Amino acid sequence: MTDLETFRKETRAWLEANCPAEMREPQKSEDEACWGGRKWVFKSPAQKQWLEVMAEKGWTVPDWPKAYGGGGLSAEEAKILRSEMASLGCRPPLLSFGIWMLGPALLKFGTEAQKKHYLPQIARGEIRWCQGYSEPGSGSDLVSLQTYGEDKGDHWVVNGQKIWTSYADKADWIFCLVRTNKEDKYHGISFLLFDMTTPGVTTKPIKLISGASPFCETFFDNVKVPKHQIVGELNRGWDVAKYLLGHEREMISGGGLGEGMASIGAAFKDVAAEEPVLRAQMALFDVETMVFRAHSERFMDDWKTGKAHPAYSNLMKYVGTELNKKRHELVMAAGGSDALEWESERSKTGAKPRTWLRTKANSIEGGTSEVMLNVVSKRILEMPGA
Amino acid sequence: MGLNHTEAQAMLKDSVAPFLAENAPVKHLRNLRDSNDQTGFARDLWKQFAEMGFTGILIPEAEGGLGLGHVEAGIVLEEIGRNLTPSPFLTTAVAAVEALKGAGAHLRGEWFPRILSGDAVIGLAIDEGAKHRPAATALVAARAGNGFKLSGKKQFVVHGHVADMLIVAARTAGAPGEEQGITLFAVPRDAAGVSVEADRLVDSQLSARVTLDGVEVTADAVIGDVDGGWGPLGKLLDAGRIGAAAEMVGVGGGAMDMTFDYLKQRKQFGRVIGEFQALQHRAAHLYGEMEGARSIVLKAQHLLDDGDPRAELFVAAAKAKAGLACNLSVREGVQMHGGIGMTDEYDIGLYMKRDRALAEFFGDSYFHADRVARMNGY
Ligand SMILES: Cc1cc2nc3c(=O)[nH]c(=O)nc-3n(C[C@H](O)[C@H](O)[C@H](O)COP(=O)(O)OP(=O)(O)OC[C@H]3O[C@@H](n4cnc5c(N)ncnc54)[C@H](O)[C@@H]3O)c2cc1C
Numbered sequence: 001m002t003d004l005e006t007f008r009k010e011t012r013a014w015l016e017a018n019c020p021a022e023m024r025e026p027q028k029s030e031d032e033a034c035w036g037g038r039k040w041v042f043k044s045p046a047q048k049q050w051l052e053v054m055a056e057k058g059w060t061v062p063d064w065p066k067a068y069g070g071g072g073l074s075a076e077e078a079k080i081l082r083s084e085m086a087s088l089g090c091r092p093p094l095l096s097f098g099i100w101m102l103g104p105a106l107l108k109f110g111t112e113a114q115k116k117h118y119l120p121q122i123a124r125g126e127i128r129w130c131q132g133y134s135e136p137g138s139g140s141d142l143v144s145l146q147t148y149g150e151d152k153g154d155h156w157v158v159n160g161q162k163i164w165t166s167y168a169d170k171a172d173w174i175f176c177l178v179r180t181n182k183e184d185k186y187h188g189i190s191f192l193l194f195d196m197t198t199p200g201v202t203t204k205p206i207k208l209i210s211g212a213s214p215f216c217e218t219f220f221d222n223v224k225v226p227k228h229q230i231v232g233e234l235n236r237g238w239d240v241a242k243y244l245l246g247h248e249r250e251m252i253s254g255g256g257l258g259e260g261m262a263s264i265g266a267a268f269k270d271v272a273a274e275e276p277v278l279r280a281q282m283a284l285f286d287v288e289t290m291v292f293r294a295h296s297e298r299f300m301d302d303w304k305t306g307k308a309h310p311a312y313s314n315l316m317k318y319v320g321t322e323l324n325k326k327r328h329e330l331v332m333a334a335g336g337s338d339a340l341e342w343e344s345e346r347s348k349t350g351a352k353p354r355t356w357l358r359t360k361a362n363s364i365e366g367g368t369s370e371v372m373l374n375v376v377s378k379r380i381l382e383m384p385g386a
Numbered sequence: 387m388g389l390n391h392t393e394a395q396a397m398l399k400d401s402v403a404p405f406l407a408e409n410a411p412v413k414h415l416r417n418l419r420d421s422n423d424q425t426g427f428a429r430d431l432w433k434q435f436a437e438m439g440f441t442g443i444l445i446p447e448a449e450g451g452l453g454l455g456h457v458e459a460g461i462v463l464e465e466i467g468r469n470l471t472p473s474p475f476l477t478t479a480v481a482a483v484e485a486l487k488g489a490g491a492h493l494r495g496e497w498f499p500r501i502l503s504g505d506a507v508i509g510l511a512i513d514e515g516a517k518h519r520p521a522a523t524a525l526v527a528a529r530a531g532n533g534f535k536l537s538g539k540k541q542f543v544v545h546g547h548v549a550d551m552l553i554v555a556a557r558t559a560g561a562p563g564e565e566q567g568i569t570l571f572a573v574p575r576d577a578a579g580v581s582v583e584a585d586r587l588v589d590s591q592l593s594a595r596v597t598l599d600g601v602e603v604t605a606d607a608v609i610g611d612v613d614g615g616w617g618p619l620g621k622l623l624d625a626g627r628i629g630a631a632a633e634m635v636g637v638g639g640g641a642m643d644m645t646f647d648y649l650k651q652r653k654q655f656g657r658v659i660g661e662f663q664a665l666q667h668r669a670a671h672l673y674g675e676m677e678g679a680r681s682i683v684l685k686a687q688h689l690l691d692d693g694d695p696r697a698e699l700f701v702a703a704a705k706a707k708a709g710l711a712c713n714l715s716v717r718e719g720v721q722m723h724g725g726i727g728m729t730d731e732y733d734i735g736l737y738m739k740r741d742r743a744l745a746e747f748f749g750d751s752y753f754h755a756d757r758v759a760r761m762n763g764y
């Protein structure tokens with residue numbers, strides 16, 4: 001047996017022994033996911049146990065170095081772990097902006113002290129992070145941001161406003177883009193980390209079309225941020241932000257993965273049998289689903305081995321999010337008037353229409369589809385022009 | 387193993403790509419067409435394919451071939467597609483070889499050496515109507531003495547008029563529409579009662595309508611089992627479908643690259659047209675579609691080579707997607723070239739024509755999306 005086959009066998013055995021049965025049941029709603037953090041209340045003892053055993057093994061972040069709370073796995077091993085978890089139906093032990101976004105940026109740009117301090121907290125799910133990028137006047141054109149950090153020797157005093165900050169009211173810390181030089185657009189932004197309980201930070205939830213309030217307006221009023229809480233060099237935060245966005249896009253593109261990858265027609269056989277035109281749309285959609293899964297697999301294999309084009313995650317984000325939106329259009333069409341119910345218990349308080357509406361944000365958050373196409377066209381296809 | 391090419395496969399690509407670009411670029415197709423060639427491909431090029439070992443890619447090592455897989459065959463086919471090279475490679479060295487693997491020693495012994503040496507061409511006599519419906523096979527093979535007597539009509543038999551042998555799907559039992567009761571036969575094209583009528587297709591390839599009028603063959607001509615031809619036919623079709631899909635990745639890729647080059651050169655309104663966002667977004671979208679097609683084709687090739695039971699499903703999805711993406715590529719290609727894209731002198735139109743023919747070959751995107759739905763249980 002090769003080392004990898006042995007690893008697969010051992011991994012499977014370990015997961016079977018350690019993943020609580022309840023954590024192998026499909027999630028009934030997004031609310032059941034585990035996000036961790038100081039304010040987190042575990043939904044069940046099994047959820048807590050699953051996070052703890054996985055964190056202990058470093059498998060909440062399988063491919064991070066062991067020294068920072070990771071599993072130290074190679075790209076091949078991490079792929080095996082993912083596929084074994086998928087085939088046993090194990091839920092992810094922890095969802096986290098720290099894992100998907102900040103962690104990779106710290107691994108690349110952080111000081112040794114920062115890595116030792118922040119990364120294990122992320123891996124164990126102790127600190128929940130939010131992302132302070134967008135502002136009312138700076139969305140797609142993020143580099144125009146205005147939130148300002150005034151230099152006060154050993155600290156900055158930050159003033160300004162962020163918007164669309166996902167889970168700002170539930171997060172413990174924020175990674176935040178702050179202007180530290182008003183003269184230089186690109187080289188005048190710094191990447192700062194600070195505690196959301198720092199005096200002067202307030203959040204105000206915004207209600208979405210789905211009725212949920214997962215994100216906030218976030219206000220900074222004379223917030224003191226110590227100088228050692230900068231990631232990367234002063235005024236070079238844009239490099240960190242861009243690198244992080246690559247990971248964010250990679251993560252959002254996978255939004256359609258998991259249960260979203262199953263055959264849509266198989267889930268609505270009766271409707272498909274009665275409605276040939278809808279069945280045809282579902283058949284073509286199933287093809288696209290399989291295509292995206294293969295495309296993601298190929299991208300991940302290239303990405304983890306450094307062979308992918310650095311801008312490729314923008315393409316995956318575009319394709320994956322447009323696909324996910326289309327899936328929920330078909331789910332709504334198949335659901336008919338049942339899928340219009342918003343509050344009934346029968347509809348699980350409108351799970352279908354609320355999810356459908358929520359997916360519309362997929363092609364906006366983390367950079368819009370149009371911006372993704374701009375980036376692909378310029379950086380990968382090398383089309384001319386500004 | 388990752389979903390990308392191994393080093394050996396990358397090396398194969400590095401040898402195939404320049405070979406075809408040099409010996410059989412689009413000009414080669416034009417020359418054949420404009421000289422009113424009646425073979426449909428260049429025999430000396432087919433010999434060169436054999437010398438390079440390409441015709442033996444799928445033939446087992448024990449029988450003199452390279453014993454490689456669909457990924458390797460696909461590398462050759464992608465370059466054939468990119469150069470629009472007319473070649474019996476897909477029918478003979480890919481689809482027919484996979485069917486013959488299910489045949490007895492005598493048929494293999496007769497045909498594998500001739501395929502390896504580049505002397506034989508094999509035609510696939512499967513379709514009987516304008517659309518690909520292999521289960522609808524109606525051509526009758528009636529028992530006659532120790533053998534069979536075949537009568538009926540076939541169409542879309544590419545290179546059929548110059549083929550040395552035809553693989554014929556015939557009905558020995560059951561009714562048209564049933565998978566059971568089909569038998570595959572290896573029929574010499576010069577057998578008494580075989581008549582062919584060749585016609586040039588939209589993409590300049592030559593394809594035949596074949597009539598079998600009481601053609602007598604012995605039991606030795608049967609590939610696989612009597613009434614059980616769906617088995618080797620399935621192998622033939624999977625190989626042909628994934629092969630055609632790989633070729634379409636090449637056709638679509640070739641058209642796309644040509645178009646992107648044009649966007650970077652053509653000036654209107656005082657600017658290079660590639661600066662217009664309306665075109666940039668469509669270009670980026672097209673690139674994503676072609677990348678998706680490339681990925682699912684590679685995935686299906688891997689599953690076929692691994693003997694994975696999901697291969698049939700993935701081959702269907704791959705043929706469906708390659709068809710959709712390649713079609714988008716040639717349509718956008720002609721459109722983004724403006725008036726010049728409509729001219730015979732410019733190559734983009736030739737890509738559009740090849741796409742149309744490959745779309746129909748072994749079933750179009752709609753046919754395969756329907757199969758995906760059926761295999762998914764609806
Ligand atoms: C659910 C959700 C969660 C979010 N979470 C966070 C978060 O946690 N932290 C955070 O910082 N931000 C977050 N965002 C904000 C998100 O990043 C922005 O909404 C996004 O970048 C778009 O900016 P905007 O809303 O200002 O739209 P605008 O930039 O004003 O865009 C409006 C329209 O114009 C198009 N457009 C803009 N520029 C171009 C161009 N150059 N070419 C072509 N078309 C263009 C856009 O594609 C869009 O269709 C979240 C957003 C959503 C919806």
Ligand SMILES: Cc1cc2nc3c(=O)[nH]c(=O)nc-3n(C[C@H](O)[C@H](O)[C@H](O)COP(=O)(O)OP(=O)(O)OC[C@H]3O[C@@H](n4cnc5c(N)ncnc54)[C@H](O)[C@@H]3O)c2cc1C
Nearest residue numbers: 652653654655659662663664665721722723724725726728
């Ligand atoms: C069959 C046929 C018959 C014709 N008959 C006549 C005739 O009788 N008399 C005559 O004078 N002309 C005739 N024409 C020419 C026709 O009007 C031009 O082909 C047409 O105006 C496009 O110009 P072009 O071919 O130079 O393409 P280009 O202008 O070079 O366009 C190339 C591509 O770039 C796109 N593009 C160009 N500018 C922009 C922009 N600003 N934003 C976004 N995209 C852009 C175009 O849409 C096209 O996809 C004919 C053309 C054809 C094909």
